[in-house]
Amino acid sequence: MTTFTPYSALFGGFLIGLAAAMLLFFNGRIAGVSGITSGAFPPWQRDGLWRLCFLAGLIIMPAIYQSTGAKIELHIQTSIPVLILAGLLVGYGTRLGNGCTSGHGVCGLSRLSVRSLAATLTFMATAALTVYLTRHVFGMGA
Amino acid sequence: MAKNIAALAAGLLFGLGLVISGMINPQKVLNFLNFAGAWDGSLALVMAGALLTLGTLQRFILRRPTPLLETKFYLPTSKIIDAPLLMGAMLFGLGWGLAGLCPGPAMAGLSFGLTENIVFVIAMLAGMWFFQVFHDKK
Numbered sequence: 427m428t429t430f431t432p433y434s435a436l437f438g439g440f441l442i443g444l445a446a447a448m449l450l451f452f453n454g455r456i457a458g459v460s461g462i463t464s465g466a467f468p469p470w471q472r473d474g475l476w477r478l479c480f481l482a483g484l485i486i487m488p489a490i491y492q493s494t495g496a497k498i499e500l501h502i503q504t505s506i507p508v509l510i511l512a513g514l515l516v517g518y519g520t521r522l523g524n525g526c527t528s529g530h531g532v533c534g535l536s537r538l539s540v541r542s543l544a545a546t547l548t549f550m551a552t553a554a555l556t557v558y559l560t561r562h563v564f565g566m567g568a
Numbered sequence: 569m570a571k572n573i574a575a576l577a578a579g580l581l582f583g584l585g586l587v588i589s590g591m592i593n594p595q596k597v598l599n600f601l602n603f604a605g606a607w608d609g610s611l612a613l614v615m616a617g618a619l620l621t622l623g624t625l626q627r628f629i630l631r632r633p634t635p636l637l638e639t640k641f642y643l644p645t646s647k648i649i650d651a652p653l654l655m656g657a658m659l660f661g662l663g664w665g666l667a668g669l670c671p672g673p674a675m676a677g678l679s680f681g682l683t684e685n686i687v688f689v690i691a692m693l694a695g696m697w698f699f700q701v702f703h704d705k706k
Contacts, residue, residue: 427595427599427606428590428593428595428596428599428606428608428610429608430608430609430610431589431590431610432610432613434588434589434590434610435589435590435610435611435612435613435614435617436613436614436616436617437588437589437617438584438585438586438587438588438589438590438591438614438617439585439589439613439614439615439616439617439618439619439620439621440585440617440618440620440621441581441582441584441585441588441589442581442582442585442586442589442614442617442618442621443585443617443618443619443620443621443622443623443625444581444585444621444622444625445578445579445581445582445584445585446578446582446618446622447621447622447625447626447629448574448577448578448581449574449575449578450622450626450629450630450635450641451625451629451635451636452570452571452574452575452578452635452636452637452638453571453574453575453578453635453637453638454634454635454637454638454640454641454642455575455635455638455642456642456643456644457578457582459582459670459671459672459675460670460671460696463671463675463692463693463696464696464700467693474572475572476571476572476574476575477575479572479573479575479576479579480575480576480578480579480582481579481675482576482579483575483576483577483578483579483580483581483582483583484579484580484582484583484586484672484675484676485579485583485675485676485678485679486580486583486679487579487580487581487582487583487584487587487676487679488583488586488587488592488676488677488679488680489679489680490580491584491587492679498587498592498593498680499590499593499595499596500592500593500594500677500680500682501593501594501595502594502667502668502669502682502684502685502688503595504594504666504667504668504684506683506684506687508666508667509667509669509684509687509688509691510687510688510691511663511666511691512662512663512664512666512667512669512688512691513663513667513669513674513687513688513689513690513691513692513694513695514663514691514692514694514695514698515659515660515662515663515666515695516660516663516664516667516669516670516671516674516688516692516695517691517692517693517694517695517696517697517698517699518656518659518695518696518698518699519655519656519657519658519659519660519661519662519663519695520656520660520671520696521656521695521696521699521700521703522652522655522656522659522699522703523652523653523654523655523656523657523659523660524644524646524652524653524656526660526670526671526672527664527670527671527672528582528670528671528672530657531615532615532618532619532622533622534644535615535619536618536619536622536623536626537626537643539644539647540647540649541644541646541647541648541649541653544649544653544654544657545653545654545656545657546657548654548657548658548661549657549658549660549661549664550601550661551661552657552658552660552661552662552664552665553601553661553662553664553665554601554602554603554665555661555665556601556661556662556664556665556666557598557601557602557603557665558602558603558604560665560666561602561604561605562604562605
């Protein structure tokens, strides 16, 4: 159970947009996390360290935030076999479709890319249908 | 060097956005996707905030001939809506709906070292590797 948090959602979204704008302004790069991740590790490493630096920032920030005493809610209730299947699908699918929530959903849509709009509508609809089927038809939790 | 510092700063800010918006929590994401259940619309406002901010700033950024630290902007050039795009988006959506984790929050969540999170990220990297080996090579 989570509650609707409009103000923190808007402010968090503002920060994500600002981060993407920064990466574009300084490095000329799209802040798509699936693309950055897939290009960050050998044997596919393409162009250096900036990808690992971006990911390092992404990974250490929650720890920094929590070290100030603030609490972060993070619950994963999915079973390990389902997580493995989901991870494989997310990894393969984001490469085949060339982007994820950040690359297509934020960066692509902000450039008014029709291709990204098609991708975003497709993955949103598929994800919502998947949640509907798993939670309401096959009854894996409410 | 400056490029790497800028990327680190952007990553930190991106991570802060995921934390403050609550999107780092897969439960909150799943509840957005759960239209027939206890719906939590927060994710829509995260997207709206990000789109308004980036959309506005981008207008000024892309007026420059080059980025500050690079020789060109690396923007996607493809405009076609083809089968791989839609098929990839469907596979991604299926995985996203199963676990509530997409690449950004999955990477940021590694901060806490949860076994479930680490397993997901390893599987995700394996999925990317499968694509590279079995699909991209063709």
